[in-house]
Amino acid sequence: MTMKTLSGTLLATALAMAASSATGAEDDIFAQYRAMFGDDNPAELTEFQGEDLWNEVRGPKQVSLEQCDLGLGAGVVEGAYAQLPRWFEDAGKVMDLETRLLYCMETVQGMDVTELRQHPFSEQGQPQTDLEALSAYIAAQSKGMPIAVPQDHPAERAAFEMGREQFNFRAGPHDFSCATCHGQSGKRIRLQSLLQLNEPEGAKASFSAWPAYRIAQGAVRTYEWRMADCARQQRLPGLVHGSPAAIGLITYLGVLANGAEMDAPGLKR
Amino acid sequence: MSLNQTIIRGALLGVLAATLASCASTPEGQTGTAQAEAAKVDPAAAKKAALMSSFETSGQAGMDRLEQDHMQRFCSEYEGRPVPAEDAKKIAADATAGVRFPEDGDFFGDWHNGEWIAKTGKGMQSNDDPSEPNGGNCYACHQMADEEIAYGTLGPPLRHYGKLRGTSEAILRYTWTRLWNSHVYNTCSHMPRFGASGILTEQQLKDVMAYLFDPASPVNQTLETAAMEQAQ
Numbered sequence: 001m002t003m004k005t006l007s008g009t010l011l012a013t014a015l016a017m018a019a020s021s022a023t024g025a026e027d028d029i030f031a032q033y034r035a036m037f038g039d040d041n042p043a044e045l046t047e048f049q050g051e052d053l054w055n056e057v058r059g060p061k062q063v064s065l066e067q068c069d070l071g072l073g074a075g076v077v078e079g080a081y082a083q084l085p086r087w088f089e090d091a092g093k094v095m096d097l098e099t100r101l102l103y104c105m106e107t108v109q110g111m112d113v114t115e116l117r118q119h120p121f122s123e124q125g126q127p128q129t130d131l132e133a134l135s136a137y138i139a140a141q142s143k144g145m146p147i148a149v150p151q152d153h154p155a156e157r158a159a160f161e162m163g164r165e166q167f168n169f170r171a172g173p174h175d176f177s178c179a180t181c182h183g184q185s186g187k188r189i190r191l192q193s194l195l196q197l198n199e200p201e202g203a204k205a206s207f208s209a210w211p212a213y214r215i216a217q218g219a220v221r222t223y224e225w226r227m228a229d230c231a232r233q234q235r236l237p238g239l240v241h242g243s244p245a246a247i248g249l250i251t252y253l254g255v256l257a258n259g260a261e262m263d264a265p266g267l268k269r
Numbered sequence: 270m271s272l273n274q275t276i277i278r279g280a281l282l283g284v285l286a287a288t289l290a291s292c293a294s295t296p297e298g299q300t301g302t303a304q305a306e307a308a309k310v311d312p313a314a315a316k317k318a319a320l321m322s323s324f325e326t327s328g329q330a331g332m333d334r335l336e337q338d339h340m341q342r343f344c345s346e347y348e349g350r351p352v353p354a355e356d357a358k359k360i361a362a363d364a365t366a367g368v369r370f371p372e373d374g375d376f377f378g379d380w381h382n383g384e385w386i387a388k389t390g391k392g393m394q395s396n397d398d399p400s401e402p403n404g405g406n407c408y409a410c411h412q413m414a415d416e417e418i419a420y421g422t423l424g425p426p427l428r429h430y431g432k433l434r435g436t437s438e439a440i441l442r443y444t445w446t447r448l449w450n451s452h453v454y455n456t457c458s459h460m461p462r463f464g465a466s467g468i469l470t471e472q473q474l475k476d477v478m479a480y481l482f483d484p485a486s487p488v489n490q491t492l493e494t495a496a497m498e499q500a501q
Binding site: 162165166168169170171172173174175176177179180181183184186187188189190191192194198231232233235236237238239240243244245246 | 316319320322323324325326327330331332334335336337340341344345346348349393394395396408409410418419420421422423459461462466467468
């Protein structure tokens with residue numbers, strides 16, 4: 001475990017250094033750079049950490065997360081991520097993976113997750129948080145499976161509608177919405193290609209690839225991180241982790257992505 | 270009630286249910302209950318409550334940024350759809366009424382500063398230092414000078430902007446207006462209102478104007494010319 005963490009950190013540092021020198025014709029260089037990895041993804045090291053955390057007996061209640069129900073029954077991790085967010089009767093709300101993991105750590109293991117909920121993502125150069133590691137592991141267990149985000153419960157449909165509205169919500173000093181950058185196909189910002197996320201094709205490419213190893217940051221980032229960082233660039237206030245807007249956006253993208261094969265953790269610039 | 274309205278009402282109820290549920294499971298249950306009470310009376314309040322519970326002040330990005338003005342509200346609602354003529358007229362009229370031309374009648378500043386503004390994407394994000402000048406980030410969306418290949422394509426290309434258009438009073442006023450508030454010309458333009466929203470100062474707008482129009486600006490030269498001048 002310690003060795004894995006250490007080698008992960010070293011590899012991540014090396015990658016971050018390599019990435020910071022990759023300026024200029026970014027897309028091109030990045031494509032070559034990504035090709036160098038072949039089928040390898042540094043996120044695998046984070047997956048191992050997540051697997052250990054999932055199986056480890058932890059918290060005041062001294063149980064592992066194998067008693068956590070991610071939607072397909074207690075302890076079932078295979079295919080679970082491809083069917084999230086979904087309605088959870090026990091919690092009485094629609095939850096994405098990250099919200100559900102925090103819920104399980106709190107209710108099943110009896111852990112205090114206040115700190116983790118407030119700081120769910122690792123700072124630059126710091127070790128991955130438990131939430132990031134667990135997310136990477138669980139997401140990887142849906143590899144190759146079709147995305148099937150449910151729309152059966154009224155609250156799931158409401159989450160989709162809230163996400164759709166949030167996607168088009170223009171606000172702040174720059175008037176930006178998600179649609180500003182992700183409402184058209186074949187566009188780019190600087191040299192970075194942009195996905196059109198209000199159509200199945202783009203939503204599939206996005207949803208299936210997160211969580212992802214971000215080369216520029218040398219770390220695995222989750223889908224909630226992606227949403228929150230877009231909100232920052234939109235000049236909005238901070239997007240609250242697990243909030244209705246965050247869950248809404250992820251549900252919206254997930255439903256549009258239904259039918260695509262999960263291929264996470266992905267590898268991102 | 271049309272089918273569409275029924276669906277929308279159902280969705281709103283769902284949001285309300287989700288909001289209620291999330292309130293019940295958080296320590297901030299008290300505030301949440303008040304929000305939920307308000308939501309029962311008015312579905313719009315349910316949406317508002319869900320939105321407000323989804324964000325928190327971060328650095329200079331306060332909650333006031335979630336308050337939409339008429340244009341923002343309208344263009345959010347009609348994203349990707351044709352806009353009703355009356356609302357479109359009001360947006361254009363409001364935008365036109367707010368344009369302020371340079372006090373001293375001079376449209377041009379320093380193109381070097383304009384270049385910095387065009388290339389700089391920082392400014393007004395939660396993690397930006399508010400004491401530093403804002404960038405305009407023109408290159409995020411527009412092609413401009415040949416030497417900058419890292420340009421985006423969300424907006425139209427502006428290569429050789431001044432060279433192609435000249436410097437008549439009409440084109441200067443048009444360009445200044447476009448920078449100040451793009452909604453004068455396009456109802457739901459996605460270009461930020463750099464002047465109207467106070468993103469760039471009057472001096473910065475002049476600098477960007479110089480970057481667009483000055484014959485010496487890299488925007489108005491071809492790469493060969495620029496390379497030759499650098500070699501001399």
